[in-house]
Amino acid sequence: ASSPTAPPAALAARAATLREQLERASHEYYVLDRPSLADAEYDRLFRELQTLEAEHPSLRTPDSPTQRVGAEPQSALPKHQHLVPMLSLGNAFSDEELTAWEERAVRLAGEDVRRAGYTAELKIDGAAVSLTYEDGVLVTGATRGNGTIGEVVTPNLRTIRDIPLRLHATNGVPAPTGVLEIRGEVYMPFSRFEQMNEARVQAGEPVFANPRNAAAGALRQLDPRITASRPLRFFGYSVVRPAHLAPLPFRTQWELLETLAAWGIPVAPSRKRCDTLDEVHAWASEIERNVRAQLDFAIDGAVVKVDPLRLQAELGDVGREPRWAVARKFAPDIAETTLTAIEVNI
Numbered sequence: 001a002s003s004p005t006a007p008p009a010a011l012a013a014r015a016a017t018l019r020e021q022l023e024r025a026s027h028e029y030y031v032l033d034r035p036s037l038a039d040a041e042y043d044r045l046f047r048e049l050q051t052l053e054a055e056h057p058s059l060r061t062p063d064s065p066t067q068r069v070g071a072e073p074q075s076a077l078p079k080h081q082h083l084v085p086m087l088s089l090g091n092a093f094s095d096e097e098l099t100a101w102e103e104r105a106v107r108l109a110g111e112d113v114r115r116a117g118y119t120a121e122l123k124i125d126g127a128a129v130s131l132t133y134e135d136g137v138l139v140t141g142a143t144r145g146n147g148t149i150g151e152v153v154t155p156n157l158r159t160i161r162d163i164p165l166r167l168h169a170t171n172g173v174p175a176p177t178g179v180l181e182i183r184g185e186v187y188m189p190f191s192r193f194e195q196m197n198e199a200r201v202q203a204g205e206p207v208f209a210n211p212r213n214a215a216a217g218a219l220r221q222l223d224p225r226i227t228a229s230r231p232l233r234f235f236g237y238s239v240v241r242p243a244h245l246a247p248l249p250f251r252t253q254w255e256l257l258e259t260l261a262a263w264g265i266p267v268a269p270s271r272k273r274c275d276t277l278d279e280v281h282a283w284a285s286e287i288e289r290n291v292r293a294q295l296d297f298a299i300d301g302a303v304v305k306v307d308p309l310r311l312q313a314e315l316g317d318v319g320r321e322p323r324w325a326v327a328r329k330f331a332p333d334i335a336e337t338t339l340t341a342i343e344v345n346i
């Protein structure tokens with residue numbers, strides 16, 4: 001017999017179904033931009049779940065869509081120690097410097113580095129964060145901070161629709177178990193950045209100098225309702241877990257990104273699996289010359305990574321920078337440098 005407070009199994013099952021349907025609809029609407037559920041239907045299901053949770057509080061789980069916006073403002077942001085430190089990135093400002101990076105890696109780990117190839121990614125110009133999931137449920141979100149200690153901003157990150165509150169099994173990829181940290185970049189699309197600054201000018205509020213500052217500022221709000229009002233997005237690019245836990249279900253950076261996407265984490269477009277560094281040079285040049293101007297978000301370059309995790313571990317890090325990855329920086333965005341110049345003149 002069920003105890004008086006435990007909800008009947010049928011209601012618990014209904015709540016679980018509603019959570020799944022609402023999260024899938026939200027993912028299709030915000031991430032895939034192809035909604036399959038009408039807004040009115042979404043609202044009806046959302047209200048049904050809210051009612052169920054109000055009548056049976058034990059059904060109000062942390063991965064419920066009703067728990068995205070809303071905790072009370074905090075007094076200050078608590079500190080968070082990252083399970084695995086978030087590294088920095090060395091910079092390569094030219095093709096020659098990128099080639100020198102490859103030569104050093106080959107000297108250390110041998111020709112396998114060249115044979116195995118690279119994953120090349122856009123370098124999103126936003127604010128780096130780390131999301132901790134336990135058995136697929138988001139439990140903590142933190143800013144990068146100094147790489148070892150960041151600030152807990154979980155309520156603020158939960159307001160970002162791109163960030164799933166629960167990781168799902170799809171395309172034959174099982175949902176993750178145990179604890180893992182997903183790292184990525186929170187950013188503000190250009191189109192929404194301009195719109196927000198326009199509104200701030202009308203409201204007599206100070207404008208943000210660039211989308212990166214706007215994203216970082218929104219993330220560090222004490223009141224999540226303010227964060228919820230800011231148009232923030234997210235791309236993931238790294239998954240780590242403490243060394244003593246079971247290995248993750250992928251062997252290369254490319255498979256890592258495919259796994260993130262299968263779990264419902266947005267991954268930046270225009271990435272490329274390159275068999276040679278020449279392919280990386282050509283891809284980076286195409287991105288800087290043609291793709292960058294079409295993107296609705298700021299990038300400050302590309303990130304080139306030795307693909308196999310085995311070689312990444314063999315290469316390790318020096319100081320706080322991985323030997324197996326490097327940022328290929330592009331010329332600063334014209335708009336930003338112009339604005340900075342104007343600020344200086346004034």
Ligand SMILES: CC(C)(C)c1nc(N2CCN(c3ncccn3)CC2)c2cc(C(N)=O)c(N)nc2n1
Pocket residue numbers: 086087088089121122123124125126128144185237238303305322325
């Ligand atoms: C996992 C590694 C360390 C190789 C790594 N580290 C990154 N970053 C480190 C330095 N970061 C940083 N941030 C502030 C201050 C100092 N360093 C900001 C993130 C990456 C950033 C991006 C991106 N932006 O799109 C990306 N596609 N891949 C990354 N990969």
